Amino acid sequence: MLKLDVGTLAFSSALVSLATAATILVIGGTRRRDLPWRYFAVSAALYGIGLLLIIFHPPGWLVPFVTGGNILVMLSTLAAHAGACVIARRSIPVMVYGIATLGLAAGYWTAYRIYPSIDSRIVLISLARLPFFVHGAIILHGCWREHRSRSTALLEASFIGWIGLLAVRIGDVAIRKSHIPHFVSLDGFQAFYFLLALPSLAALGIAVLLMDVEREEDFLLARINSMTEALRRAKEAAEEALASKSRFLAATGHDLRQAVHALRLLLAAMTSGTADRSHDQKDAELFLQEMDGVISGMTEQLNALLELSRLEAGVVVPAISDCAIQTIFQRVEGQFRRSATAADVDLRFMASSCVVRSDPALLCRILGNLVANGIRFAPGGRVIVGCRRQTGHVLIQVHDDGIGIPGEKMDEIFEEYRQLDNPARQQVKGLGLGLAIIKRLAGLLDHGISVISTPGVGTMFSVRIPISTDVAN
Template identity: 45%
Template sequence: MIWRGIRSQVLVVALAPAIVVATLLTGVFLYGRVTDLSGAHQQRAYALARQLAANAEFGLFAGNQASLQMLANAAMREPDVAAVTIIDRDGEVLARAGVPAIELPAAAERSAQRLEFDRGGRHLVLQPVAASELSVDPLFDDGAQAKPRPPALLGHVALELSLEEQTKLERSLVAVGLLVTAIGLLFGSVLAVRLGRGVSRPLVELSQAVDRVGRGELAARVAVVRGSPLQGLEEGVNRMAARLEQARDDLERRIAEATAELRLKKEEAEQANVAKSRFVAAASHDLRQPMHALGLFVDSLRDDLGGQVRARRLLDGMRSSIDAMTAMFDALLDISRLDAGVIVEKRSDFPVQTVLRQIEVMFTPLALERGLRFSVVLSNAWIRSDPALLERILQNLVSNAINHTRSGGVLVGCRRRCGVLSIQVWDTGPGIAAAHQQDIFQEFFQLGNPERDRSKGLGLGLAIVDRIARLLSHPVRLRSVPGHGSMFALEVPCAERGAGGAESAPADRIPDDFAGACVAVLDDDAPSVEAMEGLLERWKCVVISASSEADLLRQIEARGSGPDLLISDYRLRGGRTGLLAVERIRQALGRQIPAILITGDTAPDRLIEAHASGLELLHKPVAPGKLRQLMRIGLARRDAPSQPQGEARVQPGDDRC
């Protein structure tokens, strides 16, 4: 297409002037020749008419029709003469030869002027015939000057000439002119094509090379013709392509180097993140183990020394510290479980006020203790979400608002907008600058805590909010004005009223009597075993404890009967896990005894493995209330078949964030 376009344009540029000049020259030539032919024909007609008029003068004067007829017949022998008519001054025809084709006008016979008419392919010349004037001899002249008189009109000679021969000549001239023009145009076209090829071919090659460069073929080059008018342009295109190719190569090299550097940094960051996760998991496990035993010891001492006021106060202080540490460990655990993907949402339709009432009951005492106003505006709207996960989000938002508000208050309310309920938490705290409104959702990021005061938490609350909100597809909006306060809004889809399912039976309907129940404890940490034994014995349980499944099986065999419930640590000696130990003990006893798995491990792969086992799961440090609740459930169904592998159960209050 490019070749055709350029060649056509070059041909048009070359041929257009030639066609115009040839046409003009041919037109001028033909016009001149036709004009010459027409003039020659007219002059011949005038000459014949004058000659006939001169010869017819005597015959008209004498009225000799015979001589006039002979004259007319003689004129017919001239080429192109079609008719001759001689009339007198009265308009009477005295002689006629041929067949006239043009009728004379009525007053033409009285005209003393020569008249011409063209009609029907003939040319008529009406020539007047006047009497010649005779000169008188001066001898007989009396000397008086005679006044000249106009010659007397004797008649007219009407000569009709045929225009057929002239027309043929004109047509021949036109044909010859057109033939010459065509030959000239053909020669010019051939010459234009040859010249056009010489001009357009380099242009086409240049255009094709530029097009290839534009498509990314930067190695394309144009053949340079030395001495050509386009040599400079061809060399310029080649230089441009070479520079573009070099620039592309440099850019690709830089991109490759930057990609390799980014890949290396990404791998380093991933390795650092893995190392951090391993360190946090290991540190969490190692710290949870003694905290777990410490918590159980403190609870045992509270029961034994409950009557001593000073001891009770000291134990309450120890319990507060343990609870604070437990809250920090739980926050790390929540992040690990969210990253591991072991938390599965369970959506249902329920009234939002059930969650709002829990928030009101939970945080009203804390707000009053801080001297803050705390208000929860209830709503009758129904929403679709996971009640436990939604409550955890609101807990973190309200706790964060109360912790950062020094004066004023915190307000929790709802607004319905286009099928979405916006649950909003307002506070009159210091506010958050726009530059930090994205950073606060990052892990361990805290504003106004440069000294890292642990009483203000770890900076994981909003990170947990962000992860759970993403899991539930509930957008979190933030509006904040520094110095005036903040507003966090959680957008939850609305649901039809009364669409929720029936609630499950509460756990408090299960009997709370462990007397005589045999509980096997499997743990390789002696302080944890001792603390667990003391707690279970206070609950009137029969306890069998061991540090390995082999030792436990020997004790069970010596006792003669199996346990009603098995409590096992996740990590055991020799690389063994509580999962394998529970499976082996069940196989040895031949029945699926209820089992509770306790772990201090927060590594994502460990959490996934533990949840996939289908066992009840508690995380260290274990709260006695949670353990007691799971034991009630396990002992209540001790005779029921166990749940299939891979269907993890969620114990109330623990396996949610």
């Protein structure tokens, strides 16, 4: 039979275990802190130290050193099992570990006193370790089936290797009679146990390092996917901005061209009537009023375009101060009372004592645009403006009982030149810039804006403004 020295092979296994632990700690442990490398490093270190205690016990200290060494070997198995639990995202059964370790220590000491033969102790330590390797291999196989990672497969192979080695040790004791006269010089399966343990120990270290590489690959892949998604969103945003600018230029050109064309027609009609003296003074005044209306519309549009461009360029700088809601309401009511009466709109402002932090002029502009929208789209109806106090904030709400906004169009209403019911772009229904200006002003002031609408029932716009700290205190 082939002669093998058990002591040499056991010492080699101890050195490989310690080298594996050092490799995991030095290389694997310095790269990513979310890996279960600690458990496998501790497992390899405990196994190596345990073997060294068993091999190099001092004279007269055989029982405590061998018992302590085997307990460390058992703890190395538990640490490897804990690493498998971490990989499988399962809780670590600490109580089971404690019971198993204490039971092994008591059983090992008892077996040594009652049955001096080493066979009983070999069977005891092997049976104590075997269930944890079996369970670890099962949960690692489940992880491998889910993720198909190479490191998990290698760890599972290492666990399966330990299962086979422990089964060989138990079977060897069962079929042979006292084949171990002395631990340091021995032939047979016990020597093969340490020889075959070397690949399992090496596989453990390689698997942990491979796991680290796989995590790095996953991290880089996630970064690439994230950057790709960000680039895709940026591309879509750029395309949407380009389309918005195209709509903007087309609508602006159409409106200005329409206004200029109307002016030319009115001017031609007025000139021809004056030449042949077919128009009286009343007709001339009517032509001038119509021309004035067209020019007013052009001026309004140019002012809106100028305001929008100034907001986009960041030229507008808000002057934040404490401002009374009631004062804002009075300014806007005085500005729109006449146009509301002309449109037969019941315009109401609810009295309020709230004081907020905002720019009064810009806040008047936001509220004025919302009221103008309500008057324009609720002819013969009602527009009610009020506010509601919340914790640390005030909601200014503008209600109208106009035509309402379909739910799928909510995101479009704040875009430039978006008018849901004005395909012919009649200026009497607005320019389609008011809500775009409101959105930019609200963003500049850091005020939240929201809208709730039901088609055929009405619309409610809300502006969320921080309340004045001094007044709140």
